[in-house]
Amino acid sequence: MEFARRTEGRVATKSTAIDLGPLGDSVGYLVRRAQVTIFQSFFELFEAAEVRPAQYSVLTVIQHNPGLSQTRIADALGIKKTNLVAMIDELETRGLARRLVTERDRRSHALFLTPKGNAFVVRLHRLDAALNRRLGQALAGSDHRQFCEALRRIAAA
Amino acid sequence: MEFARRTEGRVATKSTAIDLGPLGDSVGYLVRRAQVTIFQSFFELFEAAEVRPAQYSVLTVIQHNPGLSQTRIADALGIKKTNLVAMIDELETRGLARRLVTERDRRSHALFLTPKGNAFVVRLHRLDAALNRRLGQALAGSDHRQFCEALRRIAAA
Numbered sequence: 125m126e127f128a129r130r131t132e133g134r135v136a137t138k139s140t141a142i143d144l145g146p147l148g149d150s151v152g153y154l155v156r157r158a159q160v161t162i163f164q165s166f167f168e169l170f171e172a173a174e175v176r177p178a179q180y181s182v183l184t185v186i187q188h189n190p191g192l193s194q195t196r197i198a199d200a201l202g203i204k205k206t207n208l209v210a211m212i213d214e215l216e217t218r219g220l221a222r223r224l225v226t227e228r229d230r231r232s233h234a235l236f237l238t239p240k241g242n243a244f245v246v247r248l249h250r251l252d253a254a255l256n257r258r259l260g261q262a263l264a265g266s267d268h269r270q271f272c273e274a275l276r277r278i279a280a281a
Numbered sequence: 282m283e284f285a286r287r288t289e290g291r292v293a294t295k296s297t298a299i300d301l302g303p304l305g306d307s308v309g310y311l312v313r314r315a316q317v318t319i320f321q322s323f324f325e326l327f328e329a330a331e332v333r334p335a336q337y338s339v340l341t342v343i344q345h346n347p348g349l350s351q352t353r354i355a356d357a358l359g360i361k362k363t364n365l366v367a368m369i370d371e372l373e374t375r376g377l378a379r380r381l382v383t384e385r386d387r388r389s390h391a392l393f394l395t396p397k398g399n400a401f402v403v404r405l406h407r408l409d410a411a412l413n414r415r416l417g418q419a420l421a422g423s424d425h426r427q428f429c430e431a432l433r434r435i436a437a438a
Contacts, residue, residue: 145345157436188302262438279314281419
């Protein structure tokens with residue numbers, strides 16, 4: 125009984141609202157909290173496939189733009205070139221992607237998915253679509269398209 | 282002349298649009314890109330003050346809720362308790378925050394800002410307000426309040 129009462133007291137204290145001050149309306153803070161939640165869902169969903177968000181982005185862009193250089197992929201996704209090179213190393217080791225030396229510029233590498241990589245990405249897109257449906261439910265009531273457009277404008281600012 | 286022509290060619294190739302595939306409309310991808318841009322602005326703006334985003338959030342919450350425990354701050358901000366403890370250590374060393382043992386529970390610490398910490402946070406809020414004004418400009422045309430509400434719903438999903 126004593127334990128139950130103490131637990132209740134602790135719960136009551138815990139539920140007292142915390143004042144976030146200027147954070148409560150800070151776009152930066154809110155975008156960060158949304159991103160952390162989304163990444164947690166992503167990690168759970170993609171855990172079995174052993175894929176991190178940045179790897180998923182890279183695989184998707186290679187699939188849709190076969191032959192692209194590492195520099196252009198890094199630019200398009202806002203990833204540091206050195207991080208991308210390490211990532212491509214890993215994707216090559218796993219047999220998912222392949223670097224080919226281009227005829228025009230022997231210092232540059234053209235990136236392609238292997239057939240295994242292609243089948244893998246198709247499977248990942250199905251998982252991602254499920255995640256997007258869940259996020260879409262959280263967005264219910266607000267204008268999905270306007271929300272995405274606002275995010276694009278912030279990213280480009 | 283040859284150099285100029287070559288440069289132009291390279292620029293033209295670079296500007297060819299890259300197909301992002303399903304990423305282009307992925308809420309997760311767009312939230313991440315927006316967050317990375319915001320953090321870059323934050324790092325530039327707060328560099329001189331040597332404050333990281335999570336430290337800024339912690340300082341703000343301590344200021345608005347003096348006496349709060351480490352556990353509740355970690356819960357409110359979605360920070361791991363061990364990371365928060367290390368962060369408070371650093372803030373104490375810098376003379377910005379202080380842990381006091383509470384009368385009711387000697388294992389728990391109540392957190393407070395020092396007068397120096399308080400003056401410091403007031404200065405940081407001015408920097409953050411400037412960043413929020415810039416982000417507000419990027420959001421022009423869309424409903425700011427609805428945008429923040431959508432982010433809150435995703436974070437809580």
